[in-house]
Amino acid sequence: MVSSWAVSITALLAFAVWRVTRRRVLSDIRGPAVPSRLLGHEKVVRGMEQVGDLEFKWVREFGPTWLTKNCYGEDNLWTADPKALQYVFHTSGYRFSKRLVAVEVTKLFTGQGILSASADDHQRHRKIMNPAFGAAQLRTFLPIFRRSAARLGQKWKDQLQANSTAEGGVLNISRLLARMTLDVIGEVAFDDRLGALDDKENELAKSFDGLFLDTLLYPPSWDLLFKASWRFLPTPVMNLIKYLPTKEYKRFREYLQTAFRTGKNLIEEKASATEKGNKDIMSILVQSNLSEDARFRLNENEILSQIATLLVAGHDTTANSLTWLLYELSKHPEDQRRIRDEIAATRERMEARNDEDFSPADLDSMTFMNAAIKEVLRLHPIVPTLVREADQDDVIPLAIPIETKSGKVISEIPIVKGTPITASICTYNRLESVWGEDAAEWNPNRFVESRERTTVGIFANLMTFSAGIRGCIGWRFAVLEMQAVLAELIETFDFRFPDDVEIIRLNAGLMVPMVRGKMQEGIQIPLHVSVLR
Numbered sequence: 001m002v003s004s005w006a007v008s009i010t011a012l013l014a015f016a017v018w019r020v021t022r023r024r025v026l027s028d029i030r031g032p033a034v035p036s037r038l039l040g041h042e043k044v045v046r047g048m049e050q051v052g053d054l055e056f057k058w059v060r061e062f063g064p065t066w067l068t069k070n071c072y073g074e075d076n077l078w079t080a081d082p083k084a085l086q087y088v089f090h091t092s093g094y095r096f097s098k099r100l101v102a103v104e105v106t107k108l109f110t111g112q113g114i115l116s117a118s119a120d121d122h123q124r125h126r127k128i129m130n131p132a133f134g135a136a137q138l139r140t141f142l143p144i145f146r147r148s149a150a151r152l153g154q155k156w157k158d159q160l161q162a163n164s165t166a167e168g169g170v171l172n173i174s175r176l177l178a179r180m181t182l183d184v185i186g187e188v189a190f191d192d193r194l195g196a197l198d199d200k201e202n203e204l205a206k207s208f209d210g211l212f213l214d215t216l217l218y219p220p221s222w223d224l225l226f227k228a229s230w231r232f233l234p235t236p237v238m239n240l241i242k243y244l245p246t247k248e249y250k251r252f253r254e255y256l257q258t259a260f261r262t263g264k265n266l267i268e269e270k271a272s273a274t275e276k277g278n279k280d281i282m283s284i285l286v287q288s289n290l291s292e293d294a295r296f297r298l299n300e301n302e303i304l305s306q307i308a309t310l311l312v313a314g315h316d317t318t319a320n321s322l323t324w325l326l327y328e329l330s331k332h333p334e335d336q337r338r339i340r341d342e343i344a345a346t347r348e349r350m351e352a353r354n355d356e357d358f359s360p361a362d363l364d365s366m367t368f369m370n371a372a373i374k375e376v377l378r379l380h381p382i383v384p385t386l387v388r389e390a391d392q393d394d395v396i397p398l399a400i401p402i403e404t405k406s407g408k409v410i411s412e413i414p415i416v417k418g419t420p421i422t423a424s425i426c427t428y429n430r431l432e433s434v435w436g437e438d439a440a441e442w443n444p445n446r447f448v449e450s451r452e453r454t455t456v457g458i459f460a461n462l463m464t465f466s467a468g469i470r471g472c473i474g475w476r477f478a479v480l481e482m483q484a485v486l487a488e489l490i491e492t493f494d495f496r497f498p499d500d501v502e503i504i505r506l507n508a509g510l511m512v513p514m515v516r517g518k519m520q521e522g523i524q525i526p527l528h529v530s531v532l533r
């Protein structure tokens with residue numbers, strides 16, 4: 001009896017010492033001085049003048065893995081280390097969950113969809129939706145991407161004619177690009193003409209305009225502290241958060257209601273027309289509701305939530321990336337010309353075959369254009385950070401060892417359950433050890449020259465689409481859409497960066513561009529656009 005007590009106490013003591021040691025390792029990790037006991041680094045991080053500026057500075061000072069404090073003194077382990085990122089997001093499966101705050105905020109504008117689902121539900125959602133995003137299904141979308149890009153081109157020509165000269169003038173390229181990608185997701189996913197490009201008053205597009213600027217840009221201190229306290233609130237109280245009367249919660253509520261209303265109309269219109277075996281998104285969603293097998297069933301709320309999710313995740317992301325791409329090409333006319341020449345050569349081959357338009361293989365064959373797409377996803381990742389939390393005690397492996405405060409050089413970091421890990425995607429995408437000395441510069445050639453690289457993420461060794469089982473389901477969709485739209489726009493227009501404009505990168509949930517000194521005008525990149533054909 002006495003000996004079993006002694007064994008239990010010894011085991012408990014050993015466990016306590018082991019956990020304290022783990023915590024001590026974490027507190028030995030270097031990081032910037034804490035600016036506020038209550039807010040930790042959260043206020044300075046969310047208030048950064050330009051996305052990534054502080055992280056780029058910290059990586060130079062501490063190496064690619066460092067420690068900051070969250071609100072109420074919670075430790076936050078940041079990493080841009082390729083091995084650590086691959087471990088957390090890919091190798092560990094579901095062992096690193098999304099944090100409660102991220103899940104609850106996501107629910108405010110997407111409901112109970114794939115983005116906010118926890119492990120078991122997520123696996124079910126993903127299994128149901130995966131077939132709609134396969135390579136074969138995607139090929140069938142290409143004509144819609146091309147037609148939509150041509151309609152956007154015509155809109156820009158009309159605007160130029162109305163505002164300046166038929167040959168050219170200055171346009172804010174981001175606004176109609178977002179409207180076009182919204183129409184694309186409507187047509188491709190739900191076989192519906194949302195009409196966002198033609199109708200200025202389009203209800204869905206208007207409920208989306210400036211949504212993230214009004215909700216997630218520069219949160220005040222009280223909001224950071226309030227959200228940090230959510231983990232202590234019981235679920236029934238959490239369920240009331242969406243009814244809070246502040247601007248943030250009101251705007252999210254309005255968007256979700258509009259998206260659900262749109263979704264209900266779509267289901268009513270399309271339900272009778274979908275056939276078993278069809279792999280388009282709407283058919284898959286409608287059929288999943290009828291499934292008798294619980295592993296493949298989505299209830300109505302989940303279907304509406306997937307529609308709300310895809311409307312958000314499937315349009316602004318690609319529009320923003322295309323905006324940054326045209327921005328870089330306007331600043332690098334020689335690269336723009338090289339892409340135009342490549343398109344012209346591919347068009348010649350395509351016409352010699354008597355084909356009417358580019359095939360996916362034609363688009364894939366444009367080496368430099370594809371390098372430019374990869375380069376913009378590297379340099380301007382529109383999701384600059386992702387946060388996860390360890391579901392159990394674990395050890396994070398590092399490819400690039402770091403020196404601790406006590407002078408040790410370590411290549412593994414033991415952590416305790418609950419430790420938040422912030423993946424600095426924008427920093428990983430610019431690590432000199434991975435991308436070379438010019439990692440901070442625009443240089444698509446890095447993707448033309450084949451070099452040995454680390455294996456991280458789902459596309460081009462980038463973290464821009466995240467990695468692993470929760471990585472972007474729409475990455476192939478996004479890449480094909482970017483190829484199709486870019487080829488159309490570069491053939492039709494010449495883009496030049498205007499004098500006296502400075503673009504800044506801001507974190508409004510997604511990384512968005514604004515003009516310095518004109519933030520009240522919202523998201524924009526004004527470019528000088530001239531018509532070529």
Ligand code: HEM
Nearest residue numbers: 114115313314317318321383464465466470472473474478
């Ligand atoms: C350049 C464009 C895009 C970028 C950079 C991007 C990036 C991302 C990232 C970083 C995630 C992970 C988010 C997280 O862990 O919280 C994600 C997830 C997701 N994306 Fe994308 N995305 C893009 C385009 C698209 C498109 C076009 C679609 C749909 C048509 C889409 C649908 C989704 C969905 C449904 C998820 C959730 C996946 C899951 O949880 O299993 N995305 N995306």
